[in-house]
Amino acid sequence: MTSILGLILLSLTLGLCALAAFLWSLRAGQYDDMDGAASRILFDDQPPKR
Amino acid sequence: MTLPVPQTVCAHCGTDIHAGGRFCCAGCSAAFDTINGLGLGQYYTRLVRDPALAPNRPDPTDRWDLARCVTTDQAGLHSLTLAVDGLHCGACVWLIETALGREPNVIRSRVNLTTRRLQLGWTGDVADGGRLVWLVESLGYRLVPFDAARLAAASDRTGRELIWAMAVAGFAAGNVMLLSIAIWIGDSQGMGPAVRDALHLVSALIALPAIAYAGRPFFRAAWVALRAGRTNMDVPISVGVILVTALSLVETLAGAGDAYFDSACTLLFFLLIGRVMDHRARGRARATAEQLLALRHSDVTVLAADGTTEQRAAASVAPGTRILAAMGSRIGVDGVVELGSAPLDTSLVTGESLPVLATPGTTVFAGTINLGATLTILCTASGAGTLLAECVRLIEVAESRRGRFVELADRVARRYAPTVHLAALLTFFGWWGFGHATIEHALLTACAVLIITCPCALALAVPAVQVLATQRLFQRGILLKSATALERLAKVDAVVFDKTGTLTVPLPELMPDPSRDPADLAAAAQLAAGSRHPLARALLVASGPVVAAEAVREVPGRGMEWGETRLGSSLFVGVANPPPADGPELWLGRPSRAPVRFRFAEALRPSTRETIATLARMHIGASILSGDRRASVSAIAGQCGIAAWQGECTPVEKFAAIEALRQSGHQLLMVGDGLNDAPSLAAASVSMSPASAADLSQTIADVVFQGSGLDAVSETIAVARRAQAIMRGNIALAIGYNLLMVPLAMAGLVTPWLAAAAMSSSSLLVLGNSWRVRK
Numbered sequence: 001m002t003s004i005l006g007l008i009l010l011s012l013t014l015g016l017c018a019l020a021a022f023l024w025s026l027r028a029g030q031y032d033d034m035d036g037a038a039s040r041i042l043f044d045d046q047p048p049k050r
Numbered sequence: 051m052t053l054p055v056p057q058t059v060c061a062h063c064g065t066d067i068h069a070g071g072r073f074c075c076a077g078c079s080a081a082f083d084t085i086n087g088l089g090l091g092q093y094y095t096r097l098v099r100d101p102a103l104a105p106n107r108p109d110p111t112d113r114w115d116l117a118r119c120v121t122t123d124q125a126g127l128h129s130l131t132l133a134v135d136g137l138h139c140g141a142c143v144w145l146i147e148t149a150l151g152r153e154p155n156v157i158r159s160r161v162n163l164t165t166r167r168l169q170l171g172w173t174g175d176v177a178d179g180g181r182l183v184w185l186v187e188s189l190g191y192r193l194v195p196f197d198a199a200r201l202a203a204a205s206d207r208t209g210r211e212l213i214w215a216m217a218v219a220g221f222a223a224g225n226v227m228l229l230s231i232a233i234w235i236g237d238s239q240g241m242g243p244a245v246r247d248a249l250h251l252v253s254a255l256i257a258l259p260a261i262a263y264a265g266r267p268f269f270r271a272a273w274v275a276l277r278a279g280r281t282n283m284d285v286p287i288s289v290g291v292i293l294v295t296a297l298s299l300v301e302t303l304a305g306a307g308d309a310y311f312d313s314a315c316t317l318l319f320f321l322l323i324g325r326v327m328d329h330r331a332r333g334r335a336r337a338t339a340e341q342l343l344a345l346r347h348s349d350v351t352v353l354a355a356d357g358t359t360e361q362r363a364a365a366s367v368a369p370g371t372r373i374l375a376a377m378g379s380r381i382g383v384d385g386v387v388e389l390g391s392a393p394l395d396t397s398l399v400t401g402e403s404l405p406v407l408a409t410p411g412t413t414v415f416a417g418t419i420n421l422g423a424t425l426t427i428l429c430t431a432s433g434a435g436t437l438l439a440e441c442v443r444l445i446e447v448a449e450s451r452r453g454r455f456v457e458l459a460d461r462v463a464r465r466y467a468p469t470v471h472l473a474a475l476l477t478f479f480g481w482w483g484f485g486h487a488t489i490e491h492a493l494l495t496a497c498a499v500l501i502i503t504c505p506c507a508l509a510l511a512v513p514a515v516q517v518l519a520t521q522r523l524f525q526r527g528i529l530l531k532s533a534t535a536l537e538r539l540a541k542v543d544a545v546v547f548d549k550t551g552t553l554t555v556p557l558p559e560l561m562p563d564p565s566r567d568p569a570d571l572a573a574a575a576q577l578a579a580g581s582r583h584p585l586a587r588a589l590l591v592a593s594g595p596v597v598a599a600e601a602v603r604e605v606p607g608r609g610m611e612w613g614e615t616r617l618g619s620s621l622f623v624g625v626a627n628p629p630p631a632d633g634p635e636l637w638l639g640r641p642s643r644a645p646v647r648f649r650f651a652e653a654l655r656p657s658t659r660e661t662i663a664t665l666a667r668m669h670i671g672a673s674i675l676s677g678d679r680r681a682s683v684s685a686i687a688g689q690c691g692i693a694a695w696q697g698e699c700t701p702v703e704k705f706a707a708i709e710a711l712r713q714s715g716h717q718l719l720m721v722g723d724g725l726n727d728a729p730s731l732a733a734a735s736v737s738m739s740p741a742s743a744a745d746l747s748q749t750i751a752d753v754v755f756q757g758s759g760l761d762a763v764s765e766t767i768a769v770a771r772r773a774q775a776i777m778r779g780n781i782a783l784a785i786g787y788n789l790l791m792v793p794l795a796m797a798g799l800v801t802p803w804l805a806a807a808a809m810s811s812s813s814l815l816v817l818g819n820s821w822r823v824r825k
Contacts, residue, residue: 004245008252012225019221026213036163039140042096 063105077108081190088149096141106136106190115349115361116179119195130170130179133344135192137166146186194345209329215264216322222260223315226253230312234803250302250309257311261295264318283463283509290504297497308802310501317506320813328513331520335529339754342741350382371429375420378582385427387412392422398744399725401550401677403652404634417744421582444705444729457534459512462781470503477796495798501805502795503788507812511780514820519773522824527756528766535752538736539770541717548722549676549683557584559653560592570646574638577602577610577617585636614641657761658690664764675704677726701726708733723747773823780816787812
């Protein structure tokens with residue numbers, strides 16, 4: 001019984017982490033430009049800005 | 051590694067040029083040098099040109115009042131958002147970002163390829179923004195700054211709320227479903243009631259807050275509808291979800307029976323996916339339509355009393371201000387000409403296909419294009435009596451008269467909600483009164499009926515099809531702005547077209563003449579090259595590229611003069627006894643040679659005839675309502691095979707004609723582009739505008755189509771009809787499912803896993819069926 005409760009808590013924590021990660025990526029604007037992201041991976045790395 | 055073939059396209063923008071040169075114009079040459087100078091020559095090998103876009107020929111003529119668009123934060127970072135025209139592919143994104151990134155004071159330069167916007171951030175002088183904008187414009191892109199105020203207003207709060215709700219519902223659905231599967235399997239393998247109750251309790255802890263949060267969009271809409279005494283699809287959804295949750299909670303706390311938390315969460319998750327997709331698809335169509343409009347705006351040049359000029363947004367120009375309208379520019383305000391005379395292209399305002407000569411005292415409207423010398427215009431308020439005011443008044447009349455369109459889904463919900471609630475009531479009394487069950491058992495069975503009839507598939511039946519149809523049309527450049535446009539389009543049985551700019555293209559076409567010497571055409575084109583007059587431009591299109599003659603003088607409203615050679619009206623050229631004109635024409639007069647006549651005809655949009663024929667096959671009648679002269683309307687009507695036409699209509703007459711057709715029971719589609727069409731667009735049951743239409747018309751139209759072909763009209767109707775048929779099919783499927791399941795529920799045979807399976811499978815079936823609209 002205790003092992004089940006522990007596992008449930010663990011799975012819920014993992015699930016909450018995934019939810020938080022999704023909401024973070026949403027806020028960070030990662031879904032704002034799907035077309036651009038598709039072609040951006042083909043660019044060379046830009047030299048870092050000073 | 052250039053190939054040793056004679057170059058026939060411009061090395062920068064890719065337009066056809068004469069053999070010999072490398073570039074089509076000085077701007078392209080400069081852009082090519084700039085790009086190679088920055089060491090970004092790879093751009094040309096990476097570029098994949100989009101043939102649908104205009105070539106990126108640098109023409110940095112716009113001057114912007116950037117001050118109202120720039121926002122500055124405390125750290126001194128200036129930010130600006132601009133609409134970008136001419137983005138072909140990722141290479142353009144790379145070019146713009148890298149070129150701007152080379153500037154030392156640029157902190158941020160990010161191009162969004164989806165929304166086609168550039169976000170620019172720089173430090174130092176605010177005015178430096180102008181130089182940065184010019185830098186990108188000199189590469190061949192057109193930039194239009196977005197107002198900071200308008201940008202803030204457009205932030206999408208509904209969309210964000212829906213996505214957050216969807217994420218939370220998805221999380222809850224996944225985790226509760228995991229627990230539920232454990233319960234179902236445990237039940238059949240002898241799991242103890244203590245473990246089951248514990249698992250139910252954990253499910254409740256996840257589901258309750260999630261449902262309270264993710265269900266808000268539905269609860270709110272249902273509450274609004276109920277308060278107004280109506281019912282919509284959100285009412286049975288909300289009743290179902292709340293009952294399921296309450297019942298499950300009671301069961302859990304009582305430590306007995308079944309819990310349906312998984313069904314409630316999954317239901318909300320599925321429905322929210324549908325809502326999010328629906329919102330995104332239409333949001334994208336709307337944003338694109340807005341972008342098209344924004345790209346056309348340009349600031350107005352205001353002339354101050356001391357003779358200095360200043361750029362200002364058209365909306366902020368007060369009556370009594372003097373503005374300058376340069377050649378080729380769109381006049382941004384209503385006003386009266388004070389100084390100068392020039393031909394004006396008024397086709398977007400009045401529907402007249404030929405330019406009108408404006409002289410001091412002439413009233414001009416926002417949206418007309420100056421084709422000649424610079425005009426000084428005194429801005430007047432668009433008070434009563436002007437054309438615009440008249441149009442706006444008619445639009446208000448039309449919109450007040452147009453009743454609220456009841457969507458198919460709501461019509462279904464109006465019957466559905468009372469039916470299932472009655473069925474649940476009957477179940478309760480059946481078990482309690484005749485079945486001699488306990489009240490608890492009767493109540494549980496009645497709730498099971500409500501759970502099984504909670505309209506998941508039914509609520510997805512319409513939006514799923516709408517999303518897919520909207521996306522399909524979007525790929526074709528047809529922007530569906532209104533949610534109910536598809537349903538209204540499917541019912542259309544008559545189409546009314548405007549003529550100028552809708553059936554015809556803006557530029558007339560030179561009529562072929564076998565007796566004409568090609569050298570005459572080339573000579574005339576040399577003179578025409580310097581003019582913006584539509585006939586001159588049509589001549590240039592017919593002749594192909596020529597070297598423009600230098601020092602050509604343009605006499606407004608009459609013609610072009612180069613030494614003793616003249617191109618213009620028969621009067622201007624001095625033709626003795628000209629044959630009667632049956633359409634627009636130009637004459638070329640040269641010393642000691644017979645004058646040459648060039649006749650023009652209005653050119654139909656591509657595939658106009660086919661579209662009219664297709665519409666006829668779909669049993670949709672077509673007619674024309676135009677503000678242009680009767681003769682030219684009749685000619686165009688004959689050419690595209692339309693029998694019913696009316697010419698010389700004022701906006702009021704057009705409006706009245708549309709109203710009359712509506713009164714006689716027709717479901718009308720109005721297709722128009724001019725300001726004079728705007729009231730008719732609002733009066734018709736559904737409306738379309740080409741992307742070249744006047745701003746007001748585009749804003750009013752339910753559908754905006756890009757591209758030159760008119761076949762967008764017949765295609766949109768065809769897709770709408772197909773979508774309507776599939777929606778009805780979906781609704782039949784969803785109701786069929788309920789007919790199958792409701793007797794089981796009434797008999798008390800439904801278990802939680804059966805409810806979950808039935809709901810998911812019916813939703814998937816409906817989604818799969820909706821996919822057919824993409825074909």
